[in-house]
Amino acid sequence: MTEQNKEQAKEQAKGQAKKSARGFLIGAAVGAVAGAVSALLFAPKAGKELRQDIADTARTAGEKTRELAETTATKTKEAAKQVGEVATTIGGKVKDSAMHTVEAVTTAKGNVQDWVKELRSPGMIDITDAQALSEAAPASDELPEAVEEAVEETDETKASE
Template sequence: MSNQQKGKDLLIGAIVGGVLGAATALLFAPKSGRELRSDIAGQAQAVSEKTVQIASTVSQKTQEVAKTVSTHATDLVGKAKETASNVVESVRSWKESRQEEQVEAAEEVSEAAEDLVIVGNR
């Protein structure tokens, strides 16, 4: 489950829990209609403020996580490029050394063939 989904679930849970808890507490309190409506309005305001606060916190945490992930991803990409460059350079060096060895072997074969021709002509 992603962090964003967890944040949404937390926010929804907080809202639903706050509303249900406030409504239950107010409805079971022995008060007059005017007092009850006033308490409900106050609790609705408190839930609204708490929801805004939680949403702000979730937003900040999400931004922090996104920034951290971005930094780590950038580091990993840099390391991958460096490793790939090292591998390419190693392969290139190996290939060049193999070509030099082939040239040297061809020269040795050519010299040996010349020696055989000289020996054969005697």
């Protein structure tokens, strides 16, 4: 995961958290105000007393909305931090895995180069010589049988001793 992808993931998580928090806050504020106004309008009270109750309820709703906004902001920041930490951890694991893969491929390449040098050394077949390869192929087919025969002969020799 590239640094740019990490940043995009963080920003996307923050944006989603902000949208859901904003929607929740708006819903809570509208619900609180609507409930307070309904309760006050349906309660039988004098004008001055009703205005005082509306002011008190509006003040209380504002305080609760502020508290809710602070709590939501704190939780959103914590969630964004956790998303960032997870993205960093995953990025590190991907980087480590890629490094191990590069090391394995480099080792395999070196091994293949060594084998090619060994095959090209004096006394070995020229792997670029198609005729030599075609002559060696039937012999390689007979190799397992020859090994098996040699093992049987060795077993028979040990048994007779």
